Amino acid sequence: MVEKDCKEENFLKGMSGSESSGWMELLYDCFSSTVYGVIGQMIGFGESAEDALQEVFVKIWKSAPAYSAKKGRVYTWILNITRNHCIDILRSKGHREEGQTTSLAVEKVNRSYEWDSAILGLNELIKKLPEDQYRLIRMAYFEGYTQREIADKLDIPIGTVKSRIRLAIKKLRKLLEIEYEQ
Template sequence: MQQDGLILELQKGNQRAFERIYEFYSESIYGIIYSIVHDEKVAEEILQDVFLKIWENSASYNSDKGRFFTWILNIARNASIDQIRSKSHKNKQKNLKADNFVDILENKSHFSAKTDAIGIKKYIDILKPVCKKLIDLLFFKGFTQKETAEELEMPLGTVKTKNRACINKLREMLVE
């Protein structure tokens, strides 16, 4: 069954279609979640929550608004960011500094598998270092633009402008 047919079956409540989608996407989505939360147990819990949301909200997916994987990725990213912004997570991480984390965009063994899984590694490698850092912090680690500005010690407006330029550059490369 093709992906479009699988998605339609999911939207009709077909449990087998849901299982196939889980088999197809769970590893990639887990990788993205883990790259944000840095905790296997928490990542596994979020993954289950994400697929529950996919099951419950499949009718809200609209192919005219974007790819199915992007829709799932946004659910996973938002759930991960919600987790790291939660009070319990912040309390657990209180004594850790940003230096204790390895940047996933620079760590080839870790990041390579994640970006290969979603097919953007070759495009990320082409980006300027500042773009890699911005995308890492904003999209993979879930930093807000303000937190990114503080981390990179640059004005908030500069972060916003550079982020927009980097995303546009990435978008141009992906569309070519």
């Protein structure tokens, strides 16, 4: 497999509309695995995930001129578009109830899917997160829950939700720092 140069500056010219060639193809090759993985975690894999991937890349193409580096990296911007699209699906009528079972379905799929070889190590690393912290980040990142919804679901004060998420991400950072230092 040919290595892609996924540096952000390779997309910025194309995104801003100035001359560039093949930037969407490069963007797809660089990010489609993560986008597809996030979609699968949020709404489940299958036909609906394939449709969502298509819609997300159309949104990326249409929203590209509005991207501002001030608000974060291109990668984050792409994943925010992905998450917002999936949150819209999750919040559509009746999908939240299905979402309960989606998580279980996702766990099954996770085991049966062939993971992108580049992130196998990262995946193993994330598994080292304590279950409750992993669950909390999942709820906030993949399941589109608001702070209020997490507070209700975990039966904790809303003020505690933010601090627990912070601690969970801090733990995640620590694990990653150790990994990167090695």
